[in-house]
Structures are given as structure tokens and as C-alpha cells.
Amino acid sequence: MTPTVKILASRPCVAACLHRARALPAVDRASLSPSLGPTGCRGGRRCAAQAAGPQTALAPSREEVITADPANNVTDNIFSKIGVNLHQQRGHPLCTIKEAIYDYMDKEFPGVFSKHDNLYPVVPTVANFDDVLVPLDHVSRSPNDTYYVNKATVLRCHTSAHQAELLRKGEGNFLATGDVYRRDTIDATHYPVFHQMEAVRVMKEDYWRATGLEPVVACERELKATLEGVARHLFGDVECRWVDAYFPFTEPSFELEIYFNGDWLEVLGCGVMQQSILDDNYAAGTKGWAFGIGLERWAMVLFDIPDIRLFWTDDERMTKQFPPGDLSARFKPFSKYPPCFKDMAFWVSPEFSENNLCELVRSVAGDLAEEVKLIDEFTNPKTNRTSRCYRISYRSMERSLTDEEINEVQFRVRDAVAEKLKVELR
Known part of the structure; x- marks a missing residue:
């Protein structure tokens, strides 16, 4: 089936x-x-x-x-x-x-x-x-x-x-x-x-x-x-x-x-x-x-x-594709800008949840944040502490992003996660 x-x-x-x-x-x-x-x-x-x-x-x-x-x-x-x-x-x-x-x-x-x-x-x-x-x-x-x-x-x-x-x-x-x-x-x-x-x-x-x-x-x-x-x-x-x-x-x-x-x-x-x-x-x-x-x-x-x-974009390459009332329109890709990946690993805290993490990423990066994905997790058998590593994908639908720009965004994300979620960055 x-x-x-x-x-x-x-x-x-x-x-x-x-x-x-x-x-x-x-x-x-x-x-x-x-x-x-x-x-x-x-x-x-x-x-x-x-x-x-x-x-x-x-x-x-x-x-x-x-x-x-x-x-x-x-x-x-x-x-x-x-x-x-x-x-x-x-x-x-x-x-x-x-x-x-x-x-x-x-x-x-x-x-x-x-x-x-x-x-x-x-x-x-x-x-x-x-x-x-x-x-x-x-x-x-x-x-x-x-x-x-x-x-x-x-x-x-x-x-x-x-x-x-x-x-x-x-x-x-x-x-x-x-x-x-x-x-x-x-x-x-x-x-x-x-x-x-x-x-x-x-x-x-x-x-x-x-x-x-x-x-x-x-x-x-x-x-x-x-x-x-x-x-x-x-x-x-x-x-x-x-x-x-x-x-x-x-x-x-x-x-x-x-x-x-x-x-x-x-x-x-x-x-x-x-x-x-x-x-x-x-x-x-x-x-x-x-x-x-x-x-x-x-x-x-x-x-x-x-x-x-x-x-949510105002880019005319998107908005002009859809005439009022036209149910036959189909999206034609206009962006080939590459993603920029940044990893962040930390020991979790009681304040941590994945939704809280995503909320902080959005608050800093806005719509540049394309995906937040858990890529690794383990628990230390001696301390019973859990570590998680998340991969954040940044991509603009409208322009190329520079390494300098995204590095600055990632630094602010890391600082916000450490401060607000009380995690210990690794």
C-alpha cells in the first residue's frame, strides 16, 4: 500500500x-x-x-x-x-x-x-x-x-x-x-x-x-x-x-x-x-x-x-509568480544560494528544550535560519550528563551569505543559548 x-x-x-x-x-x-x-x-x-x-x-x-x-x-x-x-x-x-x-x-x-x-x-x-x-x-x-x-x-x-x-x-x-x-x-x-x-x-x-x-x-x-x-x-x-x-x-x-x-x-x-x-x-x-x-x-x-x-518574502521573483485567483500557478525556483552550516555542541540543562533552542535561533537569525537538526547525542556514564550537537543551516532565499556575516550570527546564537538556556558549550 x-x-x-x-x-x-x-x-x-x-x-x-x-x-x-x-x-x-x-x-x-x-x-x-x-x-x-x-x-x-x-x-x-x-x-x-x-x-x-x-x-x-x-x-x-x-x-x-x-x-x-x-x-x-x-x-x-x-x-x-x-x-x-x-x-x-x-x-x-x-x-x-x-x-x-x-x-x-x-x-x-x-x-x-x-x-x-x-x-x-x-x-x-x-x-x-x-x-x-x-x-x-x-x-x-x-x-x-x-x-x-x-x-x-x-x-x-x-x-x-x-x-x-x-x-x-x-x-x-x-x-x-x-x-x-x-x-x-x-x-x-x-x-x-x-x-x-x-x-x-x-x-x-x-x-x-x-x-x-x-x-x-x-x-x-x-x-x-x-x-x-x-x-x-x-x-x-x-x-x-x-x-x-x-x-x-x-x-x-x-x-x-x-x-x-x-x-x-x-x-x-x-x-x-x-x-x-x-x-x-x-x-x-x-x-x-x-x-x-x-x-x-x-x-x-x-x-x-x-x-x-x-x-514571507517580498522578493518579486516569488510574489509575481502567483496572480490573484490563479490555482494553476506553480512555484519556479529562483534561488540557488548555498547554505552555510554551523555546529554547536553543549551539555544540556533543565532549561533546555529543542523548542527553546529553535526560538532563540529564530530570535537572533530570523528567516536566515533554514534548519536546526540534532546530529549527535550521548550521555556520559560517569557524570550522567547529556551532550547534544545541533547543526544549524543558514540560507537566504534572496542573496548569498558571507562567512563573516554568519560567523557573527552564530556567535550571538551561542551566547544567547548559553545565557538563556544555561547550557555549557563544548
Whole structure:
């Protein structure tokens, strides 16, 4: 059987980070500010509030995101991405994917779905986790995985963070698109900021009774038909298959795979909404389905884009390759600049984690950091200390890097790792 290829550019909203486990306490909802509604805009080179007009939420100021709170772990590198809103930039591959999904949903469900792509990215911790039933011991609550503004607020990890709030506002059918933030590894398919689309469809009792089916069956049937249609609208007449999955906020839950360019690709997570989410936030007795799409995931596959950093470049050799609305465009390589490799070995400390290391590398090197890869590890049997050696690949997509430039960057990386992570360099 042909293996499934996991495209990890951006995990779907409905499948937010379900791997390891560490607990943080829940927060009282009464102490939180609303997650919708913008504050002041920081402006800047590509501020979407200026570029995209009045439909764009204003970005928070630096002082609102990078604070002296002990829980705060947002960096200037991450702050610089807030308000860029690639999904709103006409002609950008992510915007093209978003609009293509809009087109399909409007055709299949005329006048049904409201659309939100300007929701404020700083959300209550409760909205990000508790409202969508993420367990208290779930890894995604850890500051190793999530950007905390303070204990009570985070940069949203997924657009599902707006699900309960929109339901409480009476929105029963909506598409919510936005930038999301997760601390992650450094390679061609992972980036700490990416973009997702969340869909929720609520069926009232008279609707699903008219189908003659049990409500869960009716939801599942419509959900699968809708998503197979979306996939074929974007990728052509592809073969689809469904895999049972687990997500805390849907039951049953599924992953959709498509057969594209000779491989089975996992493209999204979805399911029938947990009844408690609808009962607590919308109306008892209603049923519904939800799905989450990672826009980078789909765009990298559809447009043959090999490196997730390319979505953030202003280089016209990239941006001019993708006319607005053109789903047939394919990426043509324009950079042949070589990588520069630097190794760094150290004895690990309690403060060390691979995500912490990658965050520091990004904070110093920005998008020059192409990959951080563990190449050696051993434990001294006498001292029981563990040594790790990481190879950092630096490469610009736009120009050649000099040894002098990268040596200076590497010195700053080493100093930051030693100071912040308390490791002993070797």
C-alpha cells in the first residue's frame, strides 16, 4: 500500500498539537478580556491594517504583547509578524487558497456562512484551550509550545480559539481565518506563525430530522461530502479517503487524505462537534460539524512551494509568480544560494528544550535560519550528563551569505543559548 505523506507545514485547527503532555492551570473566565476587538496598530512595513482596508483588525502594540509578566515568552521576532496578515494580501498564495474555499462554500451553501478573517490574535487562555475541551494536562498548554502574553492570555494557537465566542454571539455557520502562533522546530515545513481556516456548521433539529438520519450520521455525511468537494475544487479530480482520528472537541473525528502527485497526503482534521460545546455556547439540541485547514499546508502542496519561509518574502521573483485567483500557478525556483552550516555542541540543562533552542535561533537569525537538526547525542556514564550537537543551516532565499556575516550570527546564537538556556558549550 502506498504510504501516506505527512505534510507538517501547519497542523489543522481541529488537530491542535495532540502529542506530549504538561499541565498549566485553567483560568477563571471572569478575569479575562474579550478576544474580539482590536486595539492600536503598530503600523510597519507591511501592516495589513493599512494595506487591506477597514476589514482588517488592528494589531496590538508591542507593549501589549511583550510584557514584564513572568509568563510572557513572546519575542520581537514573533511580534514583527503580527498584523502582516498574509491571508488578506490579494495575490498571495494563502489568500488565493482562502478565496477558493470561500467560492466553493458560497456555491454549495448560498448565503449560509459568515466570514471572519480579521479576528484579534490575542485571546484568553480559556478560549484557546478550555472552551474547546483541551485537557488540563495537554502539551499545547505548555509555554514550550504556546506563546503566552500572560497567564490569562495567549497568541492564539489555532483559529478554533474563536469557536465558542462566535457561537455565543449567535453565529451558527461561519468560516474564521487568521494567523496562528506556535513555538516549533526549524525546517522547511515548520514556522512559528502560520494560517488556518476554521469552519463550523450547526444543524438545528428540524434540519437533520428532514434528512431521515440520526443527527450524528447526518452531520458526518454532509461534512465528508463538503470536504471532498473542497478538495476536488482545489486539487482536481483527486481520490479521497477518510481515516478515524481523535480530537478533544469532535466525536467522531476524521482526517481527510487525498491522492495527489503519486502520494497520499493528509490534508485536514474534522469531525462532529462535541455536544457540550454547542449546549454551553449555542443552543441545546443542536448538532454540528467543524473542520480546520492549514492554509500553508494546502498551498505548499498545490503550488509546489518547497520552503515555508517563502510565504514571507517580498522578493518579486516569488510574489509575481502567483496572480490573484490563479490555482494553476506553480512555484519556479529562483534561488540557488548555498547554505552555510554551523555546529554547536553543549551539555544540556533543565532549561533546555529543542523548542527553546529553535526560538532563540529564530530570535537572533530570523528567516536566515533554514534548519536546526540534532546530529549527535550521548550521555556520559560517569557524570550522567547529556551532550547534544545541533547543526544549524543558514540560507537566504534572496542573496548569498558571507562567512563573516554568519560567523557573527552564530556567535550571538551561542551566547544567547548559553545565557538563556544555561547550557555549557563544548
